[in-house]
Amino acid sequence: MGSDRKSRKARPPAGPIAGQELLASIEPGRTTAAQAALLEDDDMNPYTGKPFSAQYKAILAKRKQLPVHKQRQEFLDLVQKDDQFLVLVGETGSGKTTQIPQFLLFDEQPQRQGKMIACTQPRRVAAMSVAKRVAEELDVQLGEEVGYTIRFDDNTGPKTVLKYMTDGMLLREAMTDPQLSRYSTIILDEAHERTVATDILMGLIKQITKTRKDLRIVVMSATLDSARFQSYFGIETTTVDAATGREVTATRDAPLLTIPGRTYPVEILYTQEPQESYLSSAVNAVMQIHQHEGEGDILCFLTGEDEIEDACRQVRARVGELMAADRSLPDLRALPLYSSLPVPQQQKIFMPPPGPRTPGGPPGRKVIFSTNIAETSLTIDGVVYVIDPGFCKQKVYNPRSRVESLLVSPISQASCNQRAGRAGRTRPGKCFRLFPESAFKSLIPQTIPEMQRSNLAATILQMFKVGIKDFVHFDFLDAPAPETLMRAFEMLNYLGAISDEGELTKVGMAMSEFPLDPQLTKALLMGPEYGCSEEMLTIVAMLSSPMCFVRPPDQRMEADRAKAKFDHEDGDHLTLCVVYNEALKHMGRNAKSDRGDGGDQGKQWDKDFFWQNYLNERSLRNAMRVRSQLSSILERCGYELNSVGEDLQTVKASRAIRRAITAGFFMQVAHLQQPVRKGNYMTVKDEQVVRIHPSSCMKHHPEWIVYHEFVMTPDFYARTVSPIEGKWLLSTKTNDYFDLATFREGPMRRELTQLVHLAQAEKASKARMKESDRKSEKREGKSKKRSKRD
Numbered sequence: 001m002g003s004d005r006k007s008r009k010a011r012p013p014a015g016p017i018a019g020q021e022l023l024a025s026i027e028p029g030r031t032t033a034a035q036a037a038l039l040e041d042d043d044m045n046p047y048t049g050k051p052f053s054a055q056y057k058a059i060l061a062k063r064k065q066l067p068v069h070k071q072r073q074e075f076l077d078l079v080q081k082d083d084q085f086l087v088l089v090g091e092t093g094s095g096k097t098t099q100i101p102q103f104l105l106f107d108e109q110p111q112r113q114g115k116m117i118a119c120t121q122p123r124r125v126a127a128m129s130v131a132k133r134v135a136e137e138l139d140v141q142l143g144e145e146v147g148y149t150i151r152f153d154d155n156t157g158p159k160t161v162l163k164y165m166t167d168g169m170l171l172r173e174a175m176t177d178p179q180l181s182r183y184s185t186i187i188l189d190e191a192h193e194r195t196v197a198t199d200i201l202m203g204l205i206k207q208i209t210k211t212r213k214d215l216r217i218v219v220m221s222a223t224l225d226s227a228r229f230q231s232y233f234g235i236e237t238t239t240v241d242a243a244t245g246r247e248v249t250a251t252r253d254a255p256l257l258t259i260p261g262r263t264y265p266v267e268i269l270y271t272q273e274p275q276e277s278y279l280s281s282a283v284n285a286v287m288q289i290h291q292h293e294g295e296g297d298i299l300c301f302l303t304g305e306d307e308i309e310d311a312c313r314q315v316r317a318r319v320g321e322l323m324a325a326d327r328s329l330p331d332l333r334a335l336p337l338y339s340s341l342p343v344p345q346q347q348k349i350f351m352p353p354p355g356p357r358t359p360g361g362p363p364g365r366k367v368i369f370s371t372n373i374a375e376t377s378l379t380i381d382g383v384v385y386v387i388d389p390g391f392c393k394q395k396v397y398n399p400r401s402r403v404e405s406l407l408v409s410p411i412s413q414a415s416c417n418q419r420a421g422r423a424g425r426t427r428p429g430k431c432f433r434l435f436p437e438s439a440f441k442s443l444i445p446q447t448i449p450e451m452q453r454s455n456l457a458a459t460i461l462q463m464f465k466v467g468i469k470d471f472v473h474f475d476f477l478d479a480p481a482p483e484t485l486m487r488a489f490e491m492l493n494y495l496g497a498i499s500d501e502g503e504l505t506k507v508g509m510a511m512s513e514f515p516l517d518p519q520l521t522k523a524l525l526m527g528p529e530y531g532c533s534e535e536m537l538t539i540v541a542m543l544s545s546p547m548c549f550v551r552p553p554d555q556r557m558e559a560d561r562a563k564a565k566f567d568h569e570d571g572d573h574l575t576l577c578v579v580y581n582e583a584l585k586h587m588g589r590n591a592k593s594d595r596g597d598g599g600d601q602g603k604q605w606d607k608d609f610f611w612q613n614y615l616n617e618r619s620l621r622n623a624m625r626v627r628s629q630l631s632s633i634l635e636r637c638g639y640e641l642n643s644v645g646e647d648l649q650t651v652k653a654s655r656a657i658r659r660a661i662t663a664g665f666f667m668q669v670a671h672l673q674q675p676v677r678k679g680n681y682m683t684v685k686d687e688q689v690v691r692i693h694p695s696s697c698m699k700h701h702p703e704w705i706v707y708h709e710f711v712m713t714p715d716f717y718a719r720t721v722s723p724i725e726g727k728w729l730l731s732t733k734t735n736d737y738f739d740l741a742t743f744r745e746g747p748m749r750r751e752l753t754q755l756v757h758l759a760q761a762e763k764a765s766k767a768r769m770k771e772s773d774r775k776s777e778k779r780e781g782k783s784k785k786r787s788k789r790d
């Protein structure tokens, strides 16, 4: 950093400096005292105007030891060059996510002019925890100069200069600000994960940089196929050949900065043989470590919520037994981590482990069982041991059957390395891979891009909104399969979001405003038409929040009994609405403004209601927050807020709500198969046999059902289900999805043909009745006239 020692030691101006002002004050070639103070051992914090805390100084010393620190100047020199892109590959834990944005923040880049720095993360938990850490490193309040933005939670303010955000949220911002003009630098972190949002952002940003020459982009990861990214972000240069005088165009790769070295070593250990059950092997490994290895917490990767809760239970039971038998054995606290877990419960993983059981005894430890949401960017202080069974649940989309599902699959080598990198961050670590080394070598090097295994309907809607219309020629790093693109267009066309000419419709414009799946948005937007927008807001908010029903394994019967009290006989969607309305009666008036982080407000609430009814209070609070956000978007888009009234048991209310749901989810409808007692349903068009999920409140088997989710465990289930009337499908005004000509010959076509015939017969009989009424009225009229004449 080209600053002189004097200016670094100069006192910062008295009083707090707003972040934006601080950046605006930056002049080329000179480091302001405020910037320097944050990197050196000065006493005063220029942001707050108060002396730096002791914690700040302790962290600062550690930050200076991080491998990236040595290459700070090299990095700054590279970003200041003409190339707008920089690819940065550095070991896990070397300091990329926390330090690189700060280097930029306090460097004297002339082009920044008060603009912000964005650092994207594929996962919400990472965006939140890294922002918190960096706010601590800068000794500022989270949400002020440093903040985060994730779906339904914006923790930034007018002073924010450094923003950690999910890649999806930056893409959303591009909808209203297509030039991303609020940012001077965009850091795409963990680019190796190749989420749909990061992939689109990469293409989009490439376009933006053509007009915004001041924008700088840093693409970072520990496990990146750097050559591919360098070539993708290469710049075209035109030179004149001296010999021929002709212009020659060539592409120069984007520069690469490699940061070797990790904070602490991580020893990798493999099993000799493949394991039969990775879950029991993982639990055994945890117990072995606890009994035989030295101090330190454990992070164990599993694939999903059920497995994680099961592992937590097994560990708690086994540790309980061992501790009863051996008083000297330290405690082991098992904690779950998965995306649908409410945020405050997720945050428990950062709490210190249990203390010693006896005075002077060895300290306890914690074990975190997590999905791959803990795989990247996260530092959990105290984690020394990582257990990696080598699997994760991955999204898989079959465009032919239109089914998107999560399947347990082996992970890539890049993922294995990221997982190992969760150890060795604050002290040396060990990673136990529960498979042989030969198996590691046979894994694919990089994870398959999400774009190539997802339903792209929501993505296309977003791309439209950011102004990308030519999907075929869009500069994707890896283009999605044409069939997947076609299916997505087809779905959006059926939903009325894009016209037959491929243009975004008015409904499509409104749909793109909502951070929701297009089918869910369509159902919400149909609410006003059926007179139930308030109820649809509630249902959609509940479906977008973690499940509110709690079912502890040792109290399943009690929990099911409690849930049954809320059951609505017309299905799970209405049940969600009933639960929400009941919960609302037991929540404080100020619940709407609650951030879901507990705090004082919790004291005023009727906790007993939630406890006795096995309801997760935090999920309901989350639903309230989501609902109020959706409600303002709905109003902003000019939709009417109406309601069927308080009584959801009336036929009118129930029909209106189920019709609105069907208007969004008509592609997720199934018909009851014979024999009825088996309870098998066949889905429309793709003709998959499914059953109603056991968690459903529906204990009968209606002829037609609409479902929210298709779940593939070894068996196929429809989850969150409501009964519907077949004829509603035929009266879907907006599209021709149920046009029989589009169905192939088979049972579903026969069912629908029958339905069409029934509908036609009903129509004909109504017409006949009308005609006979008309005739009899006419006859009556004539006879009246006659009798008058007589």
Ligand SMILES: Nc1ncnc2c1ncn2[C@@H]1O[C@H](COP(=O)(O)OP(=O)(O)OP(=O)(O)O)[C@@H](O)[C@H]1O
Residues within 6 Å of the ligand: 066, 090, 091, 092, 093, 094, 095, 096, 097, 098, 099, 133, 221, 222, 263, 376, 377, 378, 379, 380, 381, 421, 424, 425, 426
């Ligand atoms: N919350 C925290 N508590 C303690 N130390 C932390 C915390 N966050 C970061 N650190 C320290 O800062 C180092 C750098 O973290 P950072 O997230 O910037 O690394 P990274 O290079 O981005 O890693 P990755 O590639 O795994 O995301 C960590 O190795 C750790 O020593």
